[in-house]
Amino acid sequence: MNMDGSGRVMGNRLCLDFANLSYSPGDPRPHSGSWAELVDFMAEKRIVSGEKSEELRTLPESDPRAAETLLLQAERLGDAMSYAFTAIVRNQRVRREWVEPINEILRVTEGHDELEWHGDRWRLGFLAKEEGLEWLLAAIARSGAELIAEGAASRLQRCRNANCHLLFYDDSRTHRRRWCSMAHCGNRSKVAAFAKRRSAEKARAHHA
Numbered sequence: 001m002n003m004d005g006s007g008r009v010m011g012n013r014l015c016l017d018f019a020n021l022s023y024s025p026g027d028p029r030p031h032s033g034s035w036a037e038l039v040d041f042m043a044e045k046r047i048v049s050g051e052k053s054e055e056l057r058t059l060p061e062s063d064p065r066a067a068e069t070l071l072l073q074a075e076r077l078g079d080a081m082s083y084a085f086t087a088i089v090r091n092q093r094v095r096r097e098w099v100e101p102i103n104e105i106l107r108v109t110e111g112h113d114e115l116e117w118h119g120d121r122w123r124l125g126f127l128a129k130e131e132g133l134e135w136l137l138a139a140i141a142r143s144g145a146e147l148i149a150e151g152a153a154s155r156l157q158r159c160r161n162a163n164c165h166l167l168f169y170d171d172s173r174t175h176r177r178r179w180c181s182m183a184h185c186g187n188r189s190k191v192a193a194f195a196k197r198r199s200a201e202k203a204r205a206h207h208a
């Protein structure tokens with residue numbers, strides 16, 4: 001299904017889960033993430049090991065400047081990707097200024113591709129060279145770059161619930177996935193449609 005163990009909605013792409021971090025359903029305003037949230041995300045997506053994530057958690061105390069710089073870079077990357085993905089969903093052009101923060105991360109991080117087992121299939125993953133702190137964002141930037149390169153042909157979608165702004169990649173066989181997740185928005189929409197039908201029927205019965 002589209003949910004991971006923590007119950008978080010899955011976008012099916014690392015970059016989409018990252019872009020979705022800055023939105024909470026029902027609240028269309030992006031909020032700036034905290035350091036803890038960023039570390040949690042990296043641990044959850046196995047960008048860092050459990051051990052490494054514990055070490056990173058204390059970085060704001062041990063090296064506040066490094067932590068602040070990385071958090072700002074992460075926010076810039078998240079914002080740029082959100083704008084770019086929104087443009088793709090709307091069939092608009094992706095602007096150079098949104099691509100630049102992604103390229104900046106790609107430029108400073110060296111690495112290589114490696115096949116990784118994802119529970120049900122092999123996926124190509126990016127392993128960055130561990131130098132500086134930017135490498136932590138390398139896989140996210142790489143994933144965003146791939147999606148932007150796919151462009152309009154990609155199966156990038158925004159949840160059809162008007163109050164939900166979550167992005168997902170539709171890799172269903174039928175290509176008709178409409179909701180970020182059935183549990184979050186799909187069922188809610190079905191319930192709303194049912195209630196609407198019921199009240200319409202009642203109104204008709206009343207008039208008859």
Ligand SMILES: [Zn+2]
Binds near residue numbers: 159160164165181185
């Ligand atoms: Zn949704």
